[in-house]
Amino acid sequence: xxxxxxxxxxxxxxxxxxxxxxxxxxxxxxxxxxxxxxxxxxxxxxxxxxxxxxxxxxxxxxxxxxxxxxxxxxxxxxxxxxxxxxxxxxxxxxxxxxxxxxxxxxxxxxxxxxxxxxxxxxxxxxxxxxxxxxxxxxxxxxxxxxxxxxxxxxxxxxxxxxxxxxxxxxxxxxxxxxxxxx
Ligand code: NI
Numbered sequence: 324x325x326x327x328x329x330x331x332x333x334x335x336x337x338x339x340x341x342x343x344x345x346x347x348x349x350x351x352x353x354x355x356x357x358x359x360x361x362x363x364x365x366x367x368x369x370x371x372x373x374x375x376x377x378x379x380x381x382x383x384x385x386x387x388x389x390x391x392x393x394x395x396x397x398x399x400x401x402x403x404x405x406x407x408x409x410x411x412x413x414x415x416x417x418x419x420x421x422x423x424x425x426x427x428x429x430x431x432x433x434x435x436x437x438x439x440x441x442x443x444x445x446x447x448x449x450x451x452x453x454x455x456x457x458x459x460x461x462x463x464x465x466x467x468x469x470x471x472x473x474x475x476x477x478x479x480x481x482x483x484x485x486x487x488x489x490x491x492x493x494x495x496x497x498x499x500x501x502x503x504x505x
Contacts, residue, residue, distance in 0.1 A: 326360045326374040327504040331424045331472065332493025340377040340468040342404045345446045347378070354401055354444055357382050364501040366422045368460050370467030373423050375504070379404045381464035385457070398457055405441035407465055408450075410434035417459045419473045425499045427488060431476045433462050 329335050343350070353376070361369040361382060370381035384399040385392075413435045420428045436454040439461060443449050453461055463473055474482060474489065491497060495505035 324356045324359065325363050325502055326356055327502040328360065328364060328369075328373050328422050329375055329504050330492050330495065330497065331421075331474075331489055333423075333505060335375050335377060336372050336423060336467070336472065337470040338372065338377045339470055340372060340379045343378045343380065351444075354380070354382065358384065360501075361422070364422050364499075368464040369422065370464045372467050372470075379468050381405070381467065383460050383464060385460060388456075392456055395456065398460075401444040402439070402461070402464070403442040403444070403446065405439055405461075405465060405468070407437050407439050407462070409438035411436040415455065415459070417456065419459070419463055421463070421473055422501070424472065424474060424489070424492060425497050425503075427474070427485060427492075429473065429477045429481060429485075431459075431463075431473050433459055433476075437461065439465075 357369050357374060360374060367385040367388065368381060368383040371378045381402050385395040386397065386399055389396040411434045414432045415435045416430045416432045418428050419431045435458060437458050438450065438452050440448065440450045474485065
């Protein structure tokens with residue numbers, strides 16, 4: 324089932340999410356709905372707050388970008404209760420976008436490498452190290468769980484230039500071809 328994606332300005336996107344347990348109702352269904360919703364919107368990541376749930380869960384699948392970036396070939400994951408335990412001082416800048424902030428793309432500087440511990444879709448504990456594009460996708464989605472959006476991380480000048488576009492998104496004045504909720 325395709326779920327509406329909550330847009331910039333919705334207070335759910337600014338709330339702190341909470342950990343879940345195995346008995347969270349219909350978790351498998353929720354995860355499969357999130358994948359369906361993300362694919363429909365051509366995203367590479369989707370965090371639970373973006374579909375209106377303040378729980379510590381995000382998904383990624385960047386495998387469709389593997390022609391340009393071979394390291395993304397198997398980069399499909401479910402992250403439950405993730406904790407980033409290490410970030411490098413070295414940073415990289417990649418142009419980011421967000422399904423909750425349609426038609427805006429900005430370069431964001433973030434740590435180049437990280438360690439993350441989380442539960443996978445079977446609730447098995449996993450610890451992994453990621454760098455470059457994959458580390459950026461993970462940090463972007465992880466931020467959603469803490470109520471942080473990529474536009475919070477750009478310069479005050481760039482942000483001021485975007486303000487009217489952001490205001491329009493808040494009012495639902497936005498051109499998208501997927502289901503949204505203001
Ligand atoms: Ni996002």
